[in-house]
Amino acid sequence: MGYTKDDELAINTIRLLAVDATFKANSGHPGAPMGLAPVAHIMFNKFMNFNPKNPDWLNRDRFVLSNGHACMLHYALLHLFGYKLSMDDLKAFRQIDSITPGHPEAQDTPGIEVTTGPLGQGFSNAVGLAIAQAHTAAEFNKPGFELVNNHTYCFFGDGCAMEGIASEAASTAGHLQLGNLIMVYDDNHISIDGDTKVAFTEDVMKRFEAYGWHTQWVKDGDHDLEGIEKALQIAKDVKDKPSMIKLTTTIGFGSLLQGTGGVHGNALKADDCKQIKKKFGFNPEESFVVPQKVYDMYHAHAADGAANEQDCNKLFEEYGSQHKAEHADLLRRLSGKLPDGWEQKLPTYKPGDKEQASRKLSEAVLEAIHETVPDLIGGSADLTGSNNTRWKNAVDFQPPVLGIGDWGGRYIRYGVREHAMAGIMNGIAAYGTLIPFGGTFLNFVSYASGSVRLSSLSHCRVIYVATHDSIGLGEDGPTHQPIETLAHFRALPNMMVWRPADGNECSAAYYVALTSKSTPSIFALTRQNLPQLENSTLENGIKGGYVSVENEKADITLVSTGSEVCICIEAVKYLKDNHNLTARVVSIPCFEVFDAQSKEYRLKCLPDGIPSLSVEAMSTMGWERYSNEQFGLNRFGASGAYKDVYKKFEFTPEGISKRAVATVNFYKGTKVRSPVNRAFQQLI
Amino acid sequence: MGYTKDDELAINTIRLLAVDATFKANSGHPGAPMGLAPVAHIMFNKFMNFNPKNPDWLNRDRFVLSNGHACMLHYALLHLFGYKLSMDDLKAFRQIDSITPGHPEAQDTPGIEVTTGPLGQGFSNAVGLAIAQAHTAAEFNKPGFELVNNHTYCFFGDGCAMEGIASEAASTAGHLQLGNLIMVYDDNHISIDGDTKVAFTEDVMKRFEAYGWHTQWVKDGDHDLEGIEKALQIAKDVKDKPSMIKLTTTIGFGSLLQGTGGVHGNALKADDCKQIKKKFGFNPEESFVVPQKVYDMYHAHAADGAANEQDCNKLFEEYGSQHKAEHADLLRRLSGKLPDGWEQKLPTYKPGDKEQASRKLSEAVLEAIHETVPDLIGGSADLTGSNNTRWKNAVDFQPPVLGIGDWGGRYIRYGVREHAMAGIMNGIAAYGTLIPFGGTFLNFVSYASGSVRLSSLSHCRVIYVATHDSIGLGEDGPTHQPIETLAHFRALPNMMVWRPADGNECSAAYYVALTSKSTPSIFALTRQNLPQLENSTLENGIKGGYVSVENEKADITLVSTGSEVCICIEAVKYLKDNHNLTARVVSIPCFEVFDAQSKEYRLKCLPDGIPSLSVEAMSTMGWERYSNEQFGLNRFGASGAYKDVYKKFEFTPEGISKRAVATVNFYKGTKVRSPVNRAFQQLI
């Protein structure tokens, strides 16, 4: 308490950096940074613990700017505290190849925890970070060794508050009683359409109370610095509930257009820039000015943070002497590596082993490796028994007071909240000690599209266990049967979409997913049983594609994935018996991984000289890259027993053979070039 | 009031039909129908107004089963009331090609208003149906002629209550004060993971109050028939708020497993079927039994409904004599046809006309046609000024008491709620009198994927105005720049994805979208300006693809869409000047529509003999179907001025030419076959 002119100076410095950077870029969002500068000043200086020289320090407090368009606020703070973000970087705001892009991107900028901007994402990431903290503390803290006790702080605005994903995540956080989570709601009554009264008149505080949150209202977020500090302190003291502080602010505080939509998404006019600098006691002719006093104040707090890290490091060293195994395990986790030899635990299968649904094969992997890979923390969006995501002895991650689990539990009950599940998983992955996986039906991974995209963009090692992956789910019908879904996610950069054909391919999918530190994965898994195939091995699987049935002098290559591979293998016999045609079969469980193999290898799989036909029981889109002709389903499915549905759409040896014959005839006499051959390389 | 044994008999009949149908199918969800049978019996018989002989009667009350897995409840009701749904249809529950699929599908089954099952969708559809009712009443009701005064009723369960889309829609409905909307929340404490206490412990009633809803709680939904009736009556009497009745029920009421997850998604065991029949006074050896008394009761109510329709029809006839224009307009709307000559209003452009962003061109269409096509009702998810979705004199659709619009307003402020916007649009379209459109950035149409899919599956004429359609949006950066998005939605069956290159193509997109009664559309529109092109005409545009630049004896065809077409045209000159190569350009603004043209026409556009190169500044996935080689962006974009971003990724005449040269060289000496030629036809 006891705020002085220096605090005001610092707050106005932040505001003006946002004004100057957006003015120079002639683009961006000055309004929210100007409104949020007071709370940011107080929160970062009086509450948050971090060391700008080591943005990776495990026990740092996390900050998430869910209203990511306000990123000039965060960039300004990072600069002032001495993160590796120079004044030149601020001047390059929103310029190509700068580290200060239009919305915060975790990989680009030191000190940015998660990629935000798509509204509601940061909110759910913050819930994930808080879950990861609670779990990591439970696993590693020991009497006398509170290694991990950081808080997660988050700002969000009206936009985030309106997004469904934030509602889902808020309900989850309330249920989980995450006392380590403190959110500030920037209640400025403005969104892009102007006054929020046109669309958003609910009682946000009451809603959060309904979710089980602790709530407070600071009515003058522009001036009441004491009130802000007090609210933050109370929020910090509340240990059994997440906290939300509704902070009423003036968007664009100080601008001639303050309190209007005019300052939301446009730079201030030149005149306005001048008057606000004058108003704040700055030289109206100068830009990007930071008074030394402000640097000094911020650097002093940064130095405190560095000292705190030193203390933590010392504590961790002592911990090492008393808790060797945990010490080594935590170090290993932070390195991103898995325990030596973990892959020995992966189940393998021989041809003829029991038929199983790949969702069961996935369960077998989790059952086999969960002890050896303690980083795994999983769950399901209320489809546990269908997704098979829970190992037998799993303990639920729950507040102990509920009596149905504890903070050390590794199974998360996400409820029917696919989008929040995905956003929370991104947050858990960002914490640094855990590898999250989460289950739903493949069709409903689409509900989570917004977050799935950010898993890819922000390099999160997360796994989507997506069962019921095709018309093979049967009776639930077209509302639940994916058609466009694999094309969608295969088109997403930095996403591995796996559709394993059997047990060894399923183990291969887990192997690659878990060892790829900066790439998320989607596993498309069947409801129905699949046989264990010849030539399917871990070694073949991890190449993303391989020859499943080889035949010298074949007339055609059948290329397939998942549950259709075994039907293609049956079609080989059918084609020989009925049409005297020789076929070979290639399984490509993962395009992204297959594409990374040498051209020579890919040509061995998909050779020149004979035509190829792809077979997959959903949209053919994207298969042209791996085959000359495509058999798929460019329409919606049908409700019925799964075998009836497959028959209706001709995904049978006969149906495949009919199209194989047409393909062979079509290409007869032409020199067939493998689709592996391309005229030039793609930009990736 | 005054419930008798006959009511109990009817309720138990419904329960047993659900038991028998799921038992016969050995699949499906008996539990929720058994719990909801009492409220359904009362609501349909004492409150709802409908005529089973004419499921299309405009002023019928609408019913939406948002927990669509409980569809045996609705099928049973439809059968009992005499809709065209026979006992044999009930017996064919979940069998292939039946009209009783695993989740309700609007096109398949008379009496089903909207397709539900994906959780939360029906909830938002119901909000849309209520909006459409309020608006249609405001437009057509006259003193003495209350043509339209129906209510919308909706059941939803815990799953829907957890989904973000339902939260968004509930907040919207509360803001809009939709007094014509009555929802029943099936509070049965069970979801697929078992007791809801594991994930869902919020105070749902308090949350709905926070949204501005009227709420009531009926604590014994199994037995308290009077209480249910009273609550429904109160809800109906509340005119200025949507109503939510929390109805505590026992899932699987009567089963040995009642109140547990065991009755949620599995048929009852044979023994259990027998005991419950005995308990309810039915013969345990019989199945699919409807006592004549029950038929009589239900048919009597159906007859009342038919009589009501007669009265309404008479009223409408009278209305016709006094309000000729409105009468004709309403009849026309119900036919799905647009006003004669409306297409004359579509703006057209000549080459050399002013450069404009296609989002502005879209605005110009709306400005030009909104008076002639009064069916249009639009909005934006809080991006009005960016999506350009609002014509100048538009009035907001708002409760008049707010003083910022009225029920007759045709502009909807959706707030930052993309998913609910889409679900609401599906509901509006289902009402039958309106054509909804809604704006957001193309990248955030993905947030609405769940509903977009249902636009397609349930044949809704809705338009997604999706601006900022590529890296061309510039500074907002990769978090906002679509890469996978067009591939995703192009892979969706029955969806027209348009990416117009200029004004005439934009008008063509609107023409096809508005005249396609059962297909939704997504318009991908630029932020940046585009020139008006040669050969771009309405006639060409509505073919979905055409030759933009023809050249005899060309070396290569450049195939493109939207903002890249004009760069391809520049590349034609660059190729001639620098490489002495002759290129032609084909614009394919809509794959779905182009695919519907004759093979002859398509081959004229994409001829045999010369190679083709596609150019689109996003994922190349799917372009293999229209080109031999593909230039695109199979990685995320970058934050910067749009021209800098285009240059970085080489979407320039030089960059295109480089790849065109590589393509020509690659195919030199080979007999190039157009990708239009296929070995066999796809299943569609």
Ligand SMILES: [Ca+2]
């Ligand atoms: Ca705001």
Ligand SMILES: [Ca+2]
């Ligand atoms: Ca339930």
